[in-house]
Amino acid sequence: MEFGVIALKLEFGWFCMYKSILRAEEKEISAALLREVEALEPAARPLARHVIEAGGKRIRPLLTVLMGKALGCGDPLLYALAAGIELLHGATLMHDDVLDVAETRRGAPAAHTVFGAGRAILAGDVLLAACMRIMLRSRKFDIIDSVALAAAQTAAGEVEEMDNLRNVRLDFDGYMRIIIGKTARLVSCACEIGAMLAGAAAERIGDAAAFGLELGIAFQLVDDALDVAPESVTGKPVGGDLREGKFTLLAQFYLEGLPQTERGHFLRGFSQGSFSEAELRELVSRMRACGCAERLRALAGEHLLKAGRHLERLPAGREKDTLGFLLNYIKERDH
């Protein structure tokens, strides 16, 4: 009993340490972000500020900084690269919100609802270009190429997702290809460029990229599982993916568990987008009850294990430990 309390206190001590490391890095990243936004073409600044100030988890820039430092990078440019990755992420969010006709982003009004769709599209372009110019400062071709490739793959992944809306024939492989494209590639890139700036050996750069890829896959799997979590927990409307017609793994698992006699109704309603609000609510509570979300989280856990194996190969240190802490956070996250 006594021992249990001590262990708990110790664990809580670690928790506080990781949290404080993350908070300190976040502060540096935010300062770098502000500097980069103020260096943008004046016409794009208000929109960039809007997107950046809406907050977010800053997962990608944190990964760049932690991975860079874990591999011995002491170059202050690391924070600029991290900010660049967040600007690129901001660009994709701005464009996503226009094409999803989303009204809010992170609880704040989406940029296009404040500034108009045209300005949001163009400001996204400015951010994309600004991100490339930040990467150029590293004078490392591999960094520039990694980011340009990730930008292209992210957009292409989103096109593929769009091409498969309401496609109930989308299978596991197709789904994985989409989430790797739209999410995991950029997370992987965020880790990779940190390692590249650190001047790490090719194998370690490979580990950093693979760590990020597995982490990104897990992140999106959990995100998709959270689609049926209560709004009171996530802060997001329930069943958003279902409404939009994304045939995620959650829907695929749900279908698998349905009796043959009920499949036709589900498939028709899904592919035609013809569910009523009452049917959607019913569907969400069935999906919650069927254990599909837990299956997604379990799969995420497998990818996090793989990520952990790549992390193991990094030199010991507090940044490595903090990356391990992030792995755990992603597994447990509920928003």
Add this chain to the structure above:
Amino acid sequence: MEFGVIALKLEFGWFCMYKSILRAEEKEISAALLREVEALEPAARPLARHVIEAGGKRIRPLLTVLMGKALGCGDPLLYALAAGIELLHGATLMHDDVLDVAETRRGAPAAHTVFGAGRAILAGDVLLAACMRIMLRSRKFDIIDSVALAAAQTAAGEVEEMDNLRNVRLDFDGYMRIIIGKTARLVSCACEIGAMLAGAAAERIGDAAAFGLELGIAFQLVDDALDVAPESVTGKPVGGDLREGKFTLLAQFYLEGLPQTERGHFLRGFSQGSFSEAELRELVSRMRACGCAERLRALAGEHLLKAGRHLERLPAGREKDTLGFLLNYIKERDH
């Protein structure tokens, strides 16, 4: 008389030679463009093909190739860079069409009307990123930076144009800043990177960039003058800028020439976008009659003269002469 005929024949001979040089280069550029499009992420290819196959004047890639060759570049990569610049231009067109809600582009249906606005936005992002990756192949930081900067400036120029729609206080300087941003910077960049790939001296690179900037300004001035040219000549609907509320130099010159008593009506109608179709038609024919378009062309002529002075400093050769021929084409162009 005899001499006149010979001179005319000679001139016609030159004309044919330049035309055939341009045609040959266009063919090479088109082949390079197709290669780059087929190397894109599969999801983005149909949209890229659609935009590229719609044609266009290929002015920007021609400038890259001719400028590069004029400065002694024999590297076949020149065509890839030229194609990259056209992809970037294609990306801006795709995004422009979404935000202008334009139905057609170069006589063909605009990409977003065929594929949807979402795909058009994302495919534009893929093209932007692909352009950066093509520039990377040169392994020249100055080339990558020039293109990233031009991409940002082009988008920022368009935001500024948007911010000034129906703004009848927009003055000459404001107008120039907008057309330099949205058009001339990219034309300048197209010339500059050709010179950079050629490994030209800093002063020649400066001449190439300045040549492109003046040419780009002239190009846009003529474009804005063509807004009141008959559709039978240009192939574009008359008065598009007027309808959209762009207070171009054409409108500014027209306002200058208006008697004080008529200004109030014009300014009100313009700033509120409240002209009837009949009033717009009347306005177009008045603008045609007032000589404003000729004033714009005269101003374009001045910028082309400046461009010519930068061109003079380039080594003699057929590419230099062809660039001079292009100068003349832009002055006279009617579509």
